[in-house]
Amino acid sequence: MKKYLLIVAALLVTLPTFAQKQLTLDEAVKIALQKNPNLIKLKNSLDGAKAQLKNAYGELLPSLGASAGLSWQRIEDAGSSQRNFLGELVEVPASTAENRSYSAGIGGGVTLFNGLANYATISQRQNNLEASQYNIAKLKQTIVYQTTDFYYVVLNAEDLMRVREENVKYFQKFYESVNERNKLGSVAVADVYAAQVQLGNAELALIQAQNAYDQAKNGLLSYLALNVMEEYALVNPFGADRAIDTNTYMKNFEDIQTLVSVALDKRFDFKSQQLEVSTAKKGETIAWSGVMPSISADYRYGTGAISLDKLFDRKTLSVSLNLNIPIFSNFSTETAIQQAEITTMNAKEDLLALERQIKIEVKQGHNDLVAAKKSLEVALKNVTAAEENRKINQERYNLGSATILEVLQANRDYVDALRNKINTVFDFYRQYDKLNNAIGRLDFSKFE
Secondary structure (H helix, E strand, C coil), X not given: CHHHHHHHHHHHHHHHHHHCEEECHHHHHHHHHHHCHHHHHHHHHHHHHHHHHHHHHHCCCCXXXXXEEEEEEEEEECCEEEECCCCCEEEECCEEEEEEEEEEEEEEEEEEECCCHHHHHHHHHHHHHHHHHHHHHHHHHHXXXXXXXXXXXXXXXXXXXXXXXXXXXXXXXHHHHHHHHHHCCCCCHHHHHHHXXXXXXXXXXXXXXXXXXXXXXXXXXXXXXXXXXXXXXXXXXXXXXCCCCHHHHHCCCCCHHHHHHHHHHHCHHHHHHHXXXXXXXXXXXXXXXXXXXXXXXXXXXXXEECCHHHCCCCEEEEEEEEEECCCCCCXXXXXXXXXXXXXXXXXXXXXXXXXXXXXXXXXHHHHHHHHHHHHHHXXXXXXXHHHHHHHHHHHHHHHCCCCHHHHHHHHHHHHHHHXXXXXXXXXXXXXXXXXXXXXXXXXXXXXX
């Protein structure tokens, strides 16, 4: 009866998998790049940067505007008595008067010189646009890294869950074997109880592993803005055997100094900060333009008349050239120059701080990857040793030369070795991607 219940339970567990949607790592990254809200907002701001650059170029062009006017006035006088210059009283009769006037014109102005502030503004806007593009590229790399990390966490939890499943199967067989041997009188009933307790502990550990797997998968689906109520099955990108050649991965990295040079050349956030320094320097040019004279010109062509049919009988064409020389601006120009210089110094400090941070990230990332490689090599050897030790103690127990505690300890060591190997494998993958991200080598274009 118990056998049939296990079969039914297994069927119930496997039935939902038929409705699962497969999700590959490439698909997950593509979804993240499409749905990430921060990336969407940053792309929207890019349109604003383009509009500001267009506006800066527009400031070099003459302005032009047209105007037209119509005025109407009606004066009604009820009449009155007034004295003339002789002092005689004169009656002024009631009267009504209407006046109309029409006007039309076209004109504008142009800035001929303003201390090169307009050209500096164009350079600033170009830098802002390019910096925004670099920020978008950096965010895309971060999204690729974070998505991959979420994906590895799920695969890691899934493999740990499989280890717990295999451990439950092991203790089910072990419990049945001990129970049969107890019936034959070859082992004590205490061994039966111990095997039964270990089976219960293994089932509890499996439930906990399943919960951890579900939690990790929900975290990934939430990051991808997918429905957590739908079932997804992740496809392991490393194949069924999960073999890993760490030496092949390590060939992609040179010495630390070369990696730092590559990072400073490729990191989009470093390029963006370099543009911030250039933008700040252009701000100094704009501030210094306040002490220089400015030249502008105005022009207008217009006409006016008291009747519409004579509107173009009288025309006016005017051109004016204006020179403005600043003499004293209540120290506002001096303050603006000082503030612009401070902004430039702060931008340079931010660039130096980012450079130091990049060097730390590259050096620490390389050290972590080397350590992860060594940990993986040790973990693989521990699995082999623990597996062999479990076999030996199992055989010794079957022959009556080992206690059940030795068997349980050997199995515990083997499970721990398996779990440690799985953790170190995915830790190596994560450290590999982390270092690539620190260098600026993560390629997002293939996912777009």
